Structure formats: C-alpha cells, structure tokens
Amino acid sequence: MNCRLCGSTNLASVVDLGATPPCELFLSAEQVDEPEMTYPLHLRLCTDCLLAQLPPLITPEETFTEYAYFSSYSDSWVRHAKNFVDAQVERIDPRFVVEVAANDGYLLQHVVERGIRCLGIEPSVNVGAAARDKGVPTLTAFLSPETGAEVRAEYGPADLVVANNVYAHIPDVVGFTKGLRALVADGGWVSIEVQHLLTLIELNQYDTIYHEHFQYYTVASAQKALASGGLSLVDVELIPTHGGSLRVHARPADSAGEPSANVAGSAGEPSANVKAVLDAEAVHRIKRDLLTFLLEARDAGRTVVGYGAPGKGNTLLNHCGIRSDLLAYTVDRSPYKQGLFLPGTHIPIHEPDRIAADRPDYVLVLPWNLRTEIAEQLAYVRDWGGRLVFPIPSLEVV
Ligand SMILES: [Zn+2]
Secondary structure (H helix, E strand, O other): OOOOOOOOOOEEEEEEEEEEOOOOOOEOOOHHHOOOOOEEEEEEEEOOOOOEEOOOOOOHHHHHOOOOOOHHHOHHHHHHHHHHHHHHHHHHOOOEEEEEOOOOOOOHHHHHHOOOEEEEEEOOHHHHHHHHHOOOOEEEOOOOHHHHHHHHHHHOOEEEEEEEOOOOOOOOHHHHHHHHHHHEEEEEEEEEEEEEHHHHHHOOOHHHOOOOOOEEEOHHHHHHHHHOOOEEEEEEEEEOHHHOEEEEEEEEHHHOOOOOHHHHHHOOOHHHHHHHHOOHHHHHHHHHHHHHHHHHHHHOOOOEEEEOOOHHHHHHHHHHOOOOOOOOOEEOOOOOOOOOEOOOOOOEEEOOHHHHHHOOOEEEEOOHHHHHHHHHHOHHHHHHOOEEEEOOOOOEEO
C-alpha cells in the first residue's frame, strides 16, 4: 500500500475497526434479507507526510450518486452556513461563488439571497435537484481537473470556491485539489472545512472513521494536499463543527504570499505523535461502556431507542456489535431514511414522533456533534422521566 498523497510505503496502523458495510448504504426491507458486502475499516497514517488514510475500497460514485444526506435537515448546520457566508462576503466581497459538494443548497441559498452570482457542483442527482428547487443553480458532477476547467470556461473563474465537508470524501485528493485550482480565479480564495485529525484522536471520535472518509487531516497534511494541486495554505481556523474541524483558507500559489501566524503556529501541532497519541484503549473503553450500559438496561427491563442515523452511528453500532435486541430502533428527521434499516446492524429507522408515542427510558444520541441542538429537540423526553445517552467522548447519561 502506498500513501495517496506522497507515494510513501511507510503506513503505520492507527486503529482497526474490523469490517463494516459502507455507512451510507441504508437498506430497504427487501435488502435486509440479501447478502451484504463489508469492507475492512483500518485507518493508517503515512509517517512521511502525516496523512491518515483508508484504502479506497468503495468509490464516491457508488456512495454519492444517490445520497441520503440532506444538509438542511440540521438547523444548526444551516445557521453555520449562513454565518459562514456573512463572514466571507464581509472579508472578500465575492462576485461569483462556487461551492463543491453543494448538497441541497443549504449554504448557497444565503449567497442567492444576497444577489451574488453562484453555482453549486453536486454529484448526487437527488440532492442537487433539491438545491435547484430552492433556486440555487446546481450542476450534477464530480469535481476533477477536467470538470473544473469546463466550469471555468463556461461560467468564468470564481472569486471564492467553497469545499466544506468534502475534502475527506475524495480518494483522488490530488485531482480534486487541481479541480479547485481550475475553478478559482488567479487572485481568488478557496475555503475548505474538514475534520481535524488531532481532535478526532483527543476526543475519541473514532466513530467518524468510515469508508466514505478516505483521509483525515492535520494542518501540516492539509498544507501538503493543497500544494499538490497548486494551492497554498494562507490561514487556518479551528472551528467546532463535527466535533472539531479545520477551516482552511488557500489561494493559488502565485498569489498566496506568506501564510499567517496561525499556520506557522500550527507547525508545532503534535502531528508527528498522532500514532502515539491515539490510545486504542480509549476506543475499546467506549465500546465496553456502551455495551455494559445497554446490557444492564436490557436486564433491568428498560427500553432504549436511538436518535439519528448518521454515518458515524453506523461505525459505532457495527464496531460494538449492537443489534435491535439492544437498540430497538432509531429515528431520523430525514424522510429519505425513514422506513429503511441501518447497514450491518439492520436496526430500523422510524419517524421522530415515534419517541413521544413509545416513551422509552433512554434515547441514545448518535450524532453527538449536534448535542446542543438535539438536547433541545428532545427536551420533552424528560416529561416521562426519560434520559439522553451520549456515547462519545465517553458515555454520559443526562
Ligand atoms: Zn504520505
């Protein structure tokens, strides 16, 4: 195996989570009775360039052509996008904004509202259609150097290219970065949000490791990845989304100038110690604590149901071997997922109203990164003495 960024063969094991199905492949009732393909989920770190990576066992085409994730089902996410747009308009006053993996228009709708020209590039046919319904111009495509050049030729160069929560999802990181460079004006800006590997490790967020996330970045490895496509890292912010993310500001190498003090400061981030920092024991503790809780609840005759059906929930439930005997069902606000079953564990997904109807003793919250929002949405669980359970960074019943 070679590092996909630098070609090195020095790949060290970080954590091996066994074999699981792709976490976004929700199953219909018919598919539950059919064979299901699983793939090894073994994260490795290149000790030369520090890119943590999974082998590309599934293709983005398999995952994202018909995608089940609509960003607009999260209120806090839409708010986050609006704040982002406000800040970027203030900062660089763009005339043309392109967003890659624009999802259902959750972000560009705020650009449209301001009367600024924009274009979404979104590979999922069904999700892109939802963006067009909102009045957001959206092209159905995967970004490559070729599609980037085609968009530039037809629409002109972009003053701002946004690529939030996609930089982990592309196995061809070099080709994708060249695509970003093709889209952006020579004096323009590229803004990327991507999960931070160091937070993942420090806060035991190992459930965010799944096949659709091909790589996990530190500031240092993000800088190398950007350089592979002709972009230079200019500034970096640490932001709280997804439990801890990097917001990276990059420019074409010729116009970038010197990086900010934030970038220079992060040179001291302990990325060289990533492997040493990852405490595999912490991963096993999360598994044991959650299983102990569910087994004891079961023995005591308590009912436990889930909330949410995010990709990370599937890593957690599959790694822990949890099935519907311990977690009767989960619920999700996305109608797309309701009536389907979680991959691997075959736990059914219902509408959120089901919780109020059944009044379970405990609700296990799988998208722990939206903790504040979900705790508010589920405040009514207290009406019958129910409690919320958060599995990560360590088991908490509140
Ligand atoms: Zn490497």
